[in-house]
Amino acid sequence: MKTEDAVLSEHDNGISFSAHTVNQNQIWKGSLDSVAFKPADIKDKLLNLDKPCYIVRAAGKIGVTNVGYLSQSDNNYTAPVQLVTAVPPISTQNFGDPTFLSFHGVKYAYATGAMAGGIASEEMVIALGKEKILSSFGAGGLSLDRLEAAIYRIQAALNSQPYAVNLIHSPNDQAIESRAVNLYLKHGVRTVEASAFLDLTANIVYYRAVGLGLNAANQIEIKNKVIAKVSRREVASKFLEPAPQKILTELVEQRLISELQATLAAKVPMADDITVEADSGGHTDNRPLVCLLPSIIALRDEIQAKYRYSTPIRVGVAGGIATPQSALAAFMMGAAYVMTGSINQSCIEAGSCQHTKQLLAQVEMADVMMAPAADMFEMGVKLQVLKRGTMFPMRAQKLYEIYRTYDSIESIPTQEKEKLEKQIFRKTLNQVWEETAAYLSQKNPEKLAKAINNPKIKMAAIFRWYLGLSSRWASSGEKGREVDYQIWCGPAMGSFNDWVRGSYLSAPNQRQVVDVANQIMQGSAFLYRMQSLKIQGLQIQDDYCQYYPLRSTLLGVK
Numbered sequence: 001m002k003t004e005d006a007v008l009s010e011h012d013n014g015i016s017f018s019a020h021t022v023n024q025n026q027i028w029k030g031s032l033d034s035v036a037f038k039p040a041d042i043k044d045k046l047l048n049l050d051k052p053c054y055i056v057r058a059a060g061k062i063g064v065t066n067v068g069y070l071s072q073s074d075n076n077y078t079a080p081v082q083l084v085t086a087v088p089p090i091s092t093q094n095f096g097d098p099t100f101l102s103f104h105g106v107k108y109a110y111a112t113g114a115m116a117g118g119i120a121s122e123e124m125v126i127a128l129g130k131e132k133i134l135s136s137f138g139a140g141g142l143s144l145d146r147l148e149a150a151i152y153r154i155q156a157a158l159n160s161q162p163y164a165v166n167l168i169h170s171p172n173d174q175a176i177e178s179r180a181v182n183l184y185l186k187h188g189v190r191t192v193e194a195s196a197f198l199d200l201t202a203n204i205v206y207y208r209a210v211g212l213g214l215n216a217a218n219q220i221e222i223k224n225k226v227i228a229k230v231s232r233r234e235v236a237s238k239f240l241e242p243a244p245q246k247i248l249t250e251l252v253e254q255r256l257i258s259e260l261q262a263t264l265a266a267k268v269p270m271a272d273d274i275t276v277e278a279d280s281g282g283h284t285d286n287r288p289l290v291c292l293l294p295s296i297i298a299l300r301d302e303i304q305a306k307y308r309y310s311t312p313i314r315v316g317v318a319g320g321i322a323t324p325q326s327a328l329a330a331f332m333m334g335a336a337y338v339m340t341g342s343i344n345q346s347c348i349e350a351g352s353c354q355h356t357k358q359l360l361a362q363v364e365m366a367d368v369m370m371a372p373a374a375d376m377f378e379m380g381v382k383l384q385v386l387k388r389g390t391m392f393p394m395r396a397q398k399l400y401e402i403y404r405t406y407d408s409i410e411s412i413p414t415q416e417k418e419k420l421e422k423q424i425f426r427k428t429l430n431q432v433w434e435e436t437a438a439y440l441s442q443k444n445p446e447k448l449a450k451a452i453n454n455p456k457i458k459m460a461a462i463f464r465w466y467l468g469l470s471s472r473w474a475s476s477g478e479k480g481r482e483v484d485y486q487i488w489c490g491p492a493m494g495s496f497n498d499w500v501r502g503s504y505l506s507a508p509n510q511r512q513v514v515d516v517a518n519q520i521m522q523g524s525a526f527l528y529r530m531q532s533l534k535i536q537g538l539q540i541q542d543d544y545c546q547y548y549p550l551r552s553t554l555l556g557v558k
C-alpha cells in the first residue's frame with residue numbers, strides 16, 4: 001500500500017513524482033499541443049533555458065512545456081492538466097557575483113587565465129573579448145618587444161572591450177616585473193592578472209597605486225584593476241589588505257606616486273578579485289578546491305569586516321574547472337566567477353603547436369605530474385605538466401636531483417655528464433654554457449657575473465637552458481624535440497576530454513575558446529535547472545540530466 005509520499009506516477013518517459021511534489025495552489029493553463037511527452041522532445045523543452053519550464057500531468061502521462069501560464073487554483077474547478085511543478089527561466093548572467101560583470105564589462109562570471117609564453121595568445125584574448133568574456137594574455141617569459149606587439153594588437157582589435165594581461169612574479173629578477181609594469185602603464189593596460197606572487201613587490205603596488213584618484217563625487221576611482229591568483233591564505237591576505245605603508249612611502253619618495261595616491265591606496269585592497277587556484281596546470285600547490293575556496297572566502301570576510309571596503313573583494317576559482325558540473329559546483333560553493341586554464345590550450349586559438357594540442361586532446365586525469373619549474377628552479381618550486389607523450393617531467397626532475405647533489409658542473413661524474421649531454425641537452429655542457437652566457441650578456445649581465453663567480457649558480461643557469469627551451473619547443477612545435485616538450489597541464493584537461501568524448505569538441509581542430517565558454521556556462525545553467533527540479537521532488541532519469549556539448553541553435557552556440 002502506497003503512502004501519500006510514495007511515488008504516484010511512474011512512466012516510460014523516465015520522469016516520476018511523489019504526492020508531495022504536486023503544486024496544489026496553482027494550475028497551468030495553456031494548449032495541450034505544446035506539451036512534450038516523448039523523451040527527445042522533453043529534453044528540448046528542458047534545454048530551453050530562456051523560457052520557464054512547466055512539468056504537468058495529463059491523461060496519466062507526465063509532460064513538459066515552456067509555454068502557457070500559471071493561475072491560482074480554484075477548488076471548484078477541475079483542470080484537465082495537473083501542474084506538478086515549475087521552474088523559471090534561467091540566465092547564465094545570474095551565476096557568480098553580478099559586480100564582476102559590471103566591473104569588468106563582461107557577460108559571464110567566467111574568465112580564462114594566462115598561460116605563459118603566449119599560449120594564452122592574442123587570438124584567444126581577442127576572440128573572447130569580442131564576446132565580452134574576460135581573458136588574460138600569457139605574458140610570462142616573453143620579451144618586452146614581443147609583449148608590446150601583443151598589447152598593440154589586442155588593443156587595436158578590442159578597443160574598449162574587456163581583456164587582461166598577466167604580470168608574473170619574478171623573484172630572481174625584479175627588473176622583469178618592473179619593465180612589464182612600466183610597459184602596461186605606458187599603454188594604458190587597465191587590468192592585470194598577478195600570478196605566482198609569494199609576497200607583494202614594489203612593482204605590483206606601484207601599478208595599483210598610480211591608478212588611484214578621486215572622481216567628481218569625491219569617491220575613490222580605481223583605474224588599474226588587479227586580479228590576484230593565489231593558493232595560500234598568507235598570500236591571499238596580502239592582496240586582500242591595503243598596500244604596505246612602507247612600500248607606499250618609498251614610492252612617494254621616488255616620486256612615482258603622489259601623496260594623495262598613497263593615502264587612497266591605504267583605503268582600498270591590493271586586488272579587486274582573488275582567484276583561488278586549486279589543482280591547476282603550471283604553478284600549483286595541488287590544493288583541493290572544496291577545502292581551499294571556503295577557507296579563502298572566510299578570510300575575505302574577516303578582512304572585509306576589518307576594513308569595510310565599499311565594494312567587497314570578489315573570490316573566484318581556477319584549477320579543475322573544465323565541465324559544467326565543476327563550474328556549477330564552484331558557483332554553488334560561493335565562487336564569484338570561474339576561470340579556466342588547461343582546457344583552453346587545446347583550442348585552435350591557443351599559442352601551442354598542433355602536436356601539443358593533439359596530445360592534450362588525448363589526456364586522461366592521471367596523465368599529469370609535478371616537475372621542477374624553470375623560473376624558480378633553485379628554490380625547488382614545481383609545476384604541473386603533462387607526462388603522457390613526453391619525457392620532460394622525468395628529465396627535469398633528474399636535473400634537479402643532480403643540482404641538489406653536486407656543487408658544480410665539474411663535480412658531476414663523467415659518466416653522468418655524458419648521459420646529460422647525450423639524452424637531454426644533445427650537445428656538450430660547454431656549448432650549453434656558451435649559449436647561456438651569450439643570452440645573459442644581453443638580457444641579464446648582473447646574473448651572468450654571478451654565474452661566472454659561483455659554480456652552483458652557473459650549474460643552475462645551464463640546467464635552466466633545458467627547462468626554459470622545453471616550453472618554447474612545445475609552443476613552436478620544434479621538430480625532433482617532441483619527447484622534451486614541457487606542456488603545462490592539470491587534471492582538468494582529462495576531465496574535459498571525458499566530457500566531450502563522442503561530441504564535435506573531441507577533435508582539437510573543432511575547439512574554439514568562445515564555444516567552450518558558452519558550453520560550460522549554458523551547461524551550468526541547465527544542470528542547475530535539473531537540480532532544482534530534483535530538489536522539488538521530481539525523480540528524473542539520468543539521460544535527461546546529462547549535458548553534452550552538441551551544436552544547438554537552441555543554445556545560441558555557433
